[in-house]
Structures are given as C-alpha cells and as structure tokens.
Amino acid sequence: MVTDYFKNRYSIRAYNPDREVSGELINSLLDKAIHAPNTGNMQTYSVIVTRDPEQIAHLAPSHFNQPAIRGAKAVLTFCLDFNRFNAWCRINGTEPGLDNLQGFVWGVIDTAIFAQQFCTVAEMEGLGTCYLGTTTYNAGQIAETLRLPKEVVPVITVTVGYPAEQPGVQPRLPLSAVVHTEFYEEPDEAGIRDIYAEEEALESNRRFVAENGKDSLAAVFAEVRYPRSANEQFSRVYKEFLKNQGIGI
Amino acid sequence: MVTDYFKNRYSIRAYNPDREVSGELINSLLDKAIHAPNTGNMQTYSVIVTRDPEQIAHLAPSHFNQPAIRGAKAVLTFCLDFNRFNAWCRINGTEPGLDNLQGFVWGVIDTAIFAQQFCTVAEMEGLGTCYLGTTTYNAGQIAETLRLPKEVVPVITVTVGYPAEQPGVQPRLPLSAVVHTEFYEEPDEAGIRDIYAEEEALESNRRFVAENGKDSLAAVFAEVRYPRSANEQFSRVYKEFLKNQGIGI
Numbered sequence: 001m002v003t004d005y006f007k008n009r010y011s012i013r014a015y016n017p018d019r020e021v022s023g024e025l026i027n028s029l030l031d032k033a034i035h036a037p038n039t040g041n042m043q044t045y046s047v048i049v050t051r052d053p054e055q056i057a058h059l060a061p062s063h064f065n066q067p068a069i070r071g072a073k074a075v076l077t078f079c080l081d082f083n084r085f086n087a088w089c090r091i092n093g094t095e096p097g098l099d100n101l102q103g104f105v106w107g108v109i110d111t112a113i114f115a116q117q118f119c120t121v122a123e124m125e126g127l128g129t130c131y132l133g134t135t136t137y138n139a140g141q142i143a144e145t146l147r148l149p150k151e152v153v154p155v156i157t158v159t160v161g162y163p164a165e166q167p168g169v170q171p172r173l174p175l176s177a178v179v180h181t182e183f184y185e186e187p188d189e190a191g192i193r194d195i196y197a198e199e200e201a202l203e204s205n206r207r208f209v210a211e212n213g214k215d216s217l218a219a220v221f222a223e224v225r226y227p228r229s230a231n232e233q234f235s236r237v238y239k240e241f242l243k244n245q246g247i248g249i
Numbered sequence: 250m251v252t253d254y255f256k257n258r259y260s261i262r263a264y265n266p267d268r269e270v271s272g273e274l275i276n277s278l279l280d281k282a283i284h285a286p287n288t289g290n291m292q293t294y295s296v297i298v299t300r301d302p303e304q305i306a307h308l309a310p311s312h313f314n315q316p317a318i319r320g321a322k323a324v325l326t327f328c329l330d331f332n333r334f335n336a337w338c339r340i341n342g343t344e345p346g347l348d349n350l351q352g353f354v355w356g357v358i359d360t361a362i363f364a365q366q367f368c369t370v371a372e373m374e375g376l377g378t379c380y381l382g383t384t385t386y387n388a389g390q391i392a393e394t395l396r397l398p399k400e401v402v403p404v405i406t407v408t409v410g411y412p413a414e415q416p417g418v419q420p421r422l423p424l425s426a427v428v429h430t431e432f433y434e435e436p437d438e439a440g441i442r443d444i445y446a447e448e449e450a451l452e453s454n455r456r457f458v459a460e461n462g463k464d465s466l467a468a469v470f471a472e473v474r475y476p477r478s479a480n481e482q483f484s485r486v487y488k489e490f491l492k493n494q495g496i497g498i
Contacts, residue, residue: 023430027424030427030428031256032256035257035259035421037379039380040382040470041420043427046429046433047427048433049431085470087436087441088444088445089467089471091442092466095471096471096475096477097475102385102481109404112361112362113361113364115362116361117365117369120369131286146432146433147432149433155354170290178283178292179276180395181297181300182298182300182304184297184395184396186398192333192336199290216342218341219343221334221345223343226289226345229346231347231352232346234351238350249488249498
C-alpha cells in the first residue's frame with residue numbers, strides 16, 4: 001500500500017557523493033509541494049535552493065558544519081517571505097499588516113507545511129532528506145549568505161541527496177500519549193514514566209546518557225542538547241533579527 | 250504515478266453528512282503521520298480529536314462557525330505541547346527550558362509538520378481535509394473547550410470528512426516567484442505585477458474584488474481579509490494567552 005511509506009520513513013543524513021541532484025529535479029518536486037495548503041492562499045514563503053558546492057560550504061558554518069549539510073547535494077532554505085506580498089500590496093496602494101505575531105505564526109506554519117510536503121514528495125521519489133534545527137539559531141548569518149532582503153526570514157533548512165545509509169525507523173512515543181479523545185487528559189507521574197519508558201530503554205539512548213555523564217535521558221535533553229541558557233540567548237538573537245527584518249512579535 | 254496526487258490535491262470544506270469517520274480510522278492515519286520528522290525527537294505536540302457532534306458544536310464558535318467545521322465528521326486540534334516533556338524533565342529532577350521564542354518556533358514547526366503529514370495521509374486515503382486559520386485567533390476559547398492544561402497551545406485545526414464537493418485545484422503563484430537559485434532575487438515592480446497577474450485575472454477573484462468594493466485583489470487581502478488592526482489585536486490576545494500558558498516569547 002502506498003501509505004506504508006509513511007510508517008517506514010526516516011531521515012537521511014549521509015548522501016551518495018557520486019549521485020547528483022539536478023535543479024530540474026528539485027524544481028519538479030517543489031512544483032508538487034507548492035499545492036500543499038496555505039493561509040488564505042497568500043503563499044508568504046520562499047525557498048532558496050543551494051546546489052553550488054562553494055555556496056553549500058558557505059552555509060555549513062551557520063549549521064555548525066553538521067555532516068548532513070557537508071555531504072548534501074542540495075540545501076533548501078525555506079523562508080517566511082512577506083517581501084513579495086508586501087511589495088504587491090504597496091504597488092496597489094494598500095498597506096499590508098502581517099508584520100506581527102499572527103502574521104509570523106501563519107508564515108511559520110505555511111513555510112513548515114511547504115517544506116514538509118517537499119520532503120514527502122522527495123522521499124517518495126527515492127531521495128533522502130534531513131531537517132536542520134540550526135536554522136533559527138543563525139538566521140542572520142544565513143540571510144547574509146543567501147542575500148535575503150527585508151521581510152524574509154529563514155525558518156527551516158532541508159538537506160537533500162540520494163541515501164548512503166539506512167538508519168531505519170526512529171522510535172516515537174506511544175500514539176496514545178500524543179492523541180487525546182474529546183478532552184486533553186494530563187497523565188500522572190506513573191503515566192509519564194510509562195510514556196517515555198521505551199525511549200529511555202533504547203540501547204542508543206542509554207549510551208547517550210552515559211557518554212554525557214547524566215543520570216537520565218531527560219537531563220541530556222534539558223541540560224546538554226537544549227539547555228535553557230542557550231535557548232534564551234538564541235531567542236534574543238532571533239527576535240532581534242526578526243525586528244531588523246521588519247517583523248515585531 | 251503516486252506523486253501525481255500532490256499536484257492535484259485541494260482542500261475540502263463540504264463533507265458527506267451520511268459517511269462517518271471512525272476514531273479507529275483517525276488513529277490509524279495519525280499512527281502514520283507521527284513518523285514525520287520533528288525537532289530532536291522531543292515530539293512537543295499533541296492532537297485533540299473531536300468527533301462528538303456536541304463537542305464540535307462547542308468548538309464551532311471559536312472558528313466563527315465556518316461551514317467546514319459545522320459539517321465536519323472529525324475536528325483535529327493540533328497543539329504545541331510542552332506539558333508532557335516538561336513533566337518528564339521535572340520527575341527526573343531536571344529543569345526544561347523550552348518556554349521561549351526558540352522553543353515556541355520549534356513547537357509550531359513540529360506541530361505543523363505533524364498536521365500536514367496527517368492531511369497528506371488522510372487525503373491519499375480518500376478523505377477531505379481543511380485547515381482553519383482561526384485557531385490562533387481564539388486559542389483561549391479553544392483551550393477551554395478542550396480542557397488544555399498549562400504549556401499546551403492550539404496552533405492548527407484540521408476538519409475532516411468524506412468529500413461532498415469537488416472545488417478543483419486552486420491556483421498557485423508561478424514556481425519561479427517562490428523558488429530562488431543560490432541567491433534571493435527581489436523582483437522589480439513589473440516582476441511583482443507579472444507574479445500576481447494570473448491570480449488577479451481569475452473570474453472568482455475579480456468577483457471577490459467587486460463584491461468587497463475594492464479596486465484591487467491586494468486591497469481585499471490587506472483591508473478586508475487580514476487588516477492590520479485585527480491582526481494586531483489578535484496578536485496581543487495570542488501573546489497574552491501564550492504567557493498564561495507559561496511561554497514567554
């Protein structure tokens with residue numbers, strides 16, 4: 001069944017160095033993805049396609065030189081884009097009003113939907129993709145490399161290539177933890193322990209905890225991977241960047 | 250070809266009143282969608298599935314009683330959810346730090362990716378879906394109806410049912426307007442006019458402009474559908490709601 005793809009998909013971070021991904025192929029995939037839904041059909045997003053190896057090398061430090069970007073055959077930077085919509089409003093003598101929290105959230109949602117639809121189409125056609133979570137850390141640097149004008153904000157980066165690895169399906173929390181029927185049900189402490197038990201028991205996660213010298217997987221997340229101090233610092237930087245781009249949230 | 254689906258998809262706002270959508274079906278679709286990528290595999294999202302007609306009727310005013318929700322067989326409210334992750338951190342004696350702009354943006358992105366993957370799976374299996382853009386307007390009211398605890402925020406609502414209409418593929422901007430190669434290229438005034446010419450020429454859009462007594466499609470967007478004053482007012486309300494839920498952006 002076609003939809004078996006969805007249960008069996010996984011991200012790919014290592015790409016076949018000998019197999020190129022043409023600009024025509026990327027465009028044909030985006031031409032499908034663009035039919036994903038978006039707010040009011042305003043399409044307040046853009047994507048910058050980087051295939052030139054030199055340009056990929058320029059982008060890599062913004063993503064802390066992760067292997068996924070260093071070996072990528074194409075890097076797609078999906079941006080919230082009010083620039084085009086605002087220009088259209090202004091030449092029609094009307095004043096747009098998307099430069100606030102509501103506009104920002106719609107833009108982020110629509111950019112994510114577009115990016116995800118691209119990943120689905122690409123993976124269904126045999127490519128490997130990986131989201132880089134570093135995009136919102138170093139948005140200013142990315143904007144400079146890609147020459148983004150005002151009112152354009154990097155939100156998501158996806159690396160692309162033909163797979164050179166088969167890491168397999170990654171575990172997910174039990175569906176019942178994520179899906180609530182009619183009303184939200186807050187689990188008690190035993191419930192929370194149950195929800196995370198399987199992930200905590202994974203050999204790879206136990207190793208991860210030991211390597212980081214922590215006593216729980218939660219502590220690795222909260223203290224090593226996503227510590228408050230770094231999150232708050234990068235939040236200030238992203239908010240300042242948004243303001244410079246003309247968006248006040 | 251399977252991926253022909255993507256180019257031919259469209260949202261459905263009218264549903265077959267005689268054909269139910271079971272909870273089992275919704276769960277089996279979500280069980281596929283949950284394998285979509287997410288930030289650090291933290292899965293900071295939840296979905297509340299509303300199928301009880303009385304509960305759908307309670308939700309409808311939060312969405313301004315749009316026909317799509319009034320006729321829906323299931324309503325899925327996709328939420329950013331730090332509650333579960335934070336509870337896990339706290340019972341492990343560690344302090345999470347996602348209650349800031351970075352955490353919020355990751356949460357919105359991951360919620361949108363999950364919602365979009367659900368829509369794709371659902372549509373590929375013959376259901377019709379529609380995003381309701383009203384979710385971020387009345388998040389507080391929705392939270393009350395669904396009994397959302399602290400640290401849970403409604404982001405996206407999707408209505409579901411078997412199609413009772415065939416509106417057909419909606420137009421999109423030319424791909425070249427949205428896709429930039431290596432560097433962002435800002436169109437000049439003539440370029441902007443070209444980009445929007447096809448949408449402006451559509452009979453349905455010309456009617457829309459006339460009905461609203463405006464002299465351009467851009468003015469309908471900026472002054473009627475998404476006016477600055479409403480966007481700013483709803484931004485204040487959403488930001489206050491986020492703060493009440495424990496998220497300071």
